[in-house]
Amino acid sequence: MQDSFDIAIGRCESISGNEVVVELEAAMVSRLVPGHPWHRNGTSKLEVDLALCSRLRPPQAGRETFLSREAILLDPSGRFDLLGDGHYTLVRLQPLAANTEPQPPNPTIKTPWTERPSHRRSRD
Structure with missing residues (x-):
């Protein structure tokens, strides 16, 4: 079973009909245009279909915008x-979900305090 979660991409500038305009965070711009020089957050804008937005956290002007990872992986x-x-151009959105595969936590095995090398008594 694949986990579904939302991806924060930036501040919602406006909502009009079925479109949402987002002022992108620089990290999201670097996913869409790898290697592009850094711009401050909000310089670049992205217009997306409202249906791609999170159902749990729908967009609101002036607040963080969340896209559904599941919807983005369909490559809209x-x-x-x-x-x-x-000046807007078409862009594939799937890179926004790059490297977001959930990773199960690796359990760490802890050595009891008394068995740690720095706490063992030397036997002469």
């Missing part, structure tokens, strides 16, 4: 404005 597209100058 959005409109991306890299420089924040109003």
